[in-house]
Amino acid sequence: MATVATAVAIMSGLGVLFAAVLAGAQKFFRVEEDPRLEALVDLLPGSNCGACGAPGCAGFADHLIAGKAAPSECTVADGETLAAVADILGVEVGTINKRVARLKCAGDNRSVRTNAMYMGVNSCRAAKLVDGGGKSCPWGCLGLADCEEACTFGAIEMSDEGLPVVELDACTACGDCVRACPLDLFVIEPVSRRLFVQCSSPMAGDAARDQCAVACDACGRCAADAPDLIDMRDGLPVIHWERGVEAQRRATWRCPTGAIVWKEEGKKSNG
Amino acid sequence: MAFARASLKNLPSFRRGVHPPDAKAATCGRPIEPMPFVSEYVLPLGQSIGAPSAPLVDPGDTVSRGQRIAAPGGFVSVALHAPVKGVVTAIEPRPRAGxxxxxxxxxxxxxxxxxxxxxxxxxxxxxxxxxxVVSAVQNAGIVGLGGAAFPSHVKLAIPEEKRVRTVIVNGCECEPYLTCDHRIMVEHPKEVIRGTEILLKISGAEQAFIGVESNKPDAIEALTSVAPDNVRVVPTAVKYPQGGERMLIAAILGPEVGAGGLPLDVEVLVNNVGTAFALTNLFDKGQPLIDRVFTVTGPAIAEPKNLLVPIGTKISDIVEHCGGLLPSAKQVVLGGPMMGLSLSRLDVPLVKGASGLLCLDSVAPSSSEAFACIRCARCVSACPMGLNPSRLTRIAEAGKAEDLPDAHIGSCFECASCSFVCPSGIPLVQWIRIGKTLVAERREEE
Incomplete structure (x- = not known):
């Protein structure tokens, strides 16, 4: 009987001791957490895509609380969510600057010549290693959908002619496709930039048009029609948005191949 | 000693490896024919490993055969020479193999x-x-003619603190189908031996071995009959990839070259027989590298041949000279079936490192027909570098570039023995090559 009593006493004593240690730890080592953090993490989309530049949504919430980021930098959340986020923080939403992924190639299977059929691992990265993948243009899209597979948001779908099509509403500009493409064909651009060059071939003249019906042949007409905005470099027009010159539709009018295009609002990014 | 090891039953070789059918019968008895001159030649400025060459001519210039038309673009780079007398019509972007x-x-x-x-x-x-000597070899445009096209003078520029005891000349030609090195040894044994002596003199080594797979008895006999005392011809086992630099050193001398090491670490200098032939042409005749021996073979070419082709000749012209492709042709490979490169177009020029053209009438099963890995470890037993190709493939498939260097992806020289033995038909070597691009991209980002 005495043994039992001793055991109970020791265990209870230990219990009280540890409880005291824990209570002390709770008091002295307590980490103050902003109560808004949990609310923000609940509100944010939770896709951890990294488009905002923060390591995941919780990291973005930290940046928000620290005042290092504006709610509008989350490109995934819709307007309502952003308003709620701004409300919690008591700040402005910030300017929503919708950005999307765009493909610097329009050479689908109808436009670019296929020299040989590639057979092997079904990925652009693999095909590129086998004589460039068999298409006549070594700079263009190989159409084996590495980007479609990489896209977390299902925003990329391959067209019937083997070119990725970006669904603008679904695209969050996270940049996964930019990293997935072995030919570096994707760029992230604000939708407000309407003028876009859909070609990456440095070739000029007949040599370019021989490879692909929609290649930029470096004729320079777009640069001539928008001299303040466009320069020709390495066989391709470069649009200098940083100059702040307003882009005009007429820069695309004399393009013989349709390599420079005017992106209409609400339309798909490619196709 | 070498003779004892080379007793016929127990020929020297390396550990692991595979035994593909050698398929050399179509061309191994055909003498080297000169390829007739054609109208247009294209010389890509980057033909070897290293920096591209810098052109010394302008469009419209007249050049003679053998004239230097591009200077080395750095130390790891070689000169280019005009393969024909003619006119420079352009310096412009042109498609090349790859x-x-x-x-x-x-x-x-x-x-x-x-x-x-x-x-x-x-x-x-x-x-x-x-x-x-190093600058003469560099300015003669000589590169390793066994396939890798590594500038030869870089190997000959032996650092002060290193020394070479042994020269090995590589006449294994373990790639199935190819017979260009075989024909050089049979038809020009004296020049090969002379090239070996030149290598001995440059490197200061005491002895030289010429390794030849024992399926080329005529080449072994031709070389042995003219070899001096300090050059020994060693018949090796017929096993792929016996012609790999490390495999040949292991077979003839024994030591293994460590991961990331060079033959120089075990005091050896290895060169291909074609390269030895090119050195003889340079030192005895003053001729730079303007043509090379090239095997055209396979079941889908009308007339298989061994040709002496000027560098820069278009593959389409060579195919035409060999009677053209048969209607059954399905795939054309530049190089051998194990390490060669599939071509998607034939209007590309012959470059210095290309040793043959293989015209096939069937296509190896594609990866869509590959089965799952059954963990049989045949790839592990085949890999001459002692790697685990299955593991490398799994990591590459998962895209984990950060784990690949620790699995020694850099030691893989893409001999494709693993793909050859895989019973599931998994294109292991292709995945490893993909893995290498992932590693390179990651390094760039950092």
């Missing part, structure tokens, strides 16, 4: 020239110091 479109010098041959090469004076090796 799928790129790269700056190239385009020549139009003079149809009325007899195309005798314009040679410089033969070089007197005895009176030259090592630096002038």
């Amino acid at each position: 799928g790129q479109i790269v700056p190239s010098i385009v020549l139009r041959a003079d149809p009325f020239s007899n195309q005798m090469p314009q040679l410089s004076e033969p070089l007197d090796l005895g009176s030259m110091d090592r630096d002038s």
Whole structure:
């Protein structure tokens, strides 16, 4: 009987001791957490895509609380969510600057010549290693959908002619496709930039048009029609948005191949 | 000693490896024929490992056969020479094997020239110091002709603190189908031996071995009959990839070259027989590298041949000279079936490192027909580098570039023994190559 009593006493004593240690730890080592953090993490989309530049949504919430980021930098959340986020923080939403992924190639299977059929691992990265993948243009899209597979948001779908099509509403500009493409064909651009060059071939003249019906042949007409905005470099027009010159539709009018295009609002990014 | 090891039952070799059918019967008995001159030649400026060459000519210039038309673009880079007398028509981007479109010098041959090469004076090796030998080899445009196209002078520029005891000349030609090195050994044994002696003299080594797979008895006999005392011809086992530098050192001398190491670490210098032949041409005739021996073979070519082809000849012209592709042709490979490169177009030029053209009438099963890995470890038993190709493939498939260097992906020289033995038909070597691109991209980002 005495043994039992001793055991109970020791265990209870230990219990009280540890409880005291824990209570002390709770008091002295307590980490103050902003109560808004949990609310923000609940509100944010939770896709951890990294488009905002923060390591995941919780990291973005930290940046928000620290005042290092504006709610509008989350490109995934819709307007309502952003308003709620701004409300919690008591700040402005910030300017929503919708950005999307765009493909610097329009050479689908109808436009670019296929020299040989590639057979092997079904990925652009693999095909590129086998004589460039068999298409006549070594700079263009190989159409084996590495980007479609990489896209977390299902925003990329391959067209019937083997070119990725970006669904603008679904695209969050996270940049996964930019990293997935072995030919570096994707760029992230604000939708407000309407003028876009859909070609990456440095070739000029007949040599370019021989490879692909929609290649930029470096004729320079777009640069001539928008001299303040466009320069020709390495066989391709470069649009200098940083100059702040307003882009005009007429820069695309004399393009013989349709390599420079005017992106209409609400339309798909490619196709 | 070497003779004892080379007793017929127990020929020297390396650990692991595979036994593909050698398929050399179609061309191994055919003498080397000179390829007739054609009208247009294209010379990509980057033909070897290292920096591209810098052109010395302008469009419209007249050049003679053997004239230097591009200078080395750095230390790991070689000169280029006009393969024909003619006119430079352009320096412009042209397609090359590998799928790129790269700056190239385009020549139009003079149809009325007899195309005798314009040679410089033969070089007197005895009176030259090592630096002038290295620069002479670099300016003659000589690269390793076994396939990798590594500039030869870089191997010959032996650092002060290193020394070479043994020269090995590689006449294994373990790739199935190819017979260009075989024919060089049979038809030009004296030149191969002379090239070996030149290598001995440059490197200061005491002894030389010429490793030849025992399926080329005529080559072994031809070389043995003219070899001096300090050059020994060693028949090796017929096993792929016996012609790999490390495999040949292991077979003939025994030591293994460590991961990331060079033959120089075990005091060895290895060169291909084609390279030895090119060195003889340079030092004894003053001829730079302007043509090479090239095997055209396979079941889908009308007339298989061994040809002496000017560098820069288009593959389409070579195919035409060999009677054209048969209607059954499905795939054309530049190089051998194990390590060669599939071509998607034939209007690309012959570059220095290309040793043969293989025209196939069937296509190896594609990866869509591959089965799952059954963990049989045949790839592990086959890998001559002692790697685990299955593991490398799994990591590459998962895209984990950060784990690949620890699995020694850099030691893989893409011999494709693993893909050859895989019972599930998994294209292991292709995945490893994909893995290498992932590693390179990651390094760039950092």
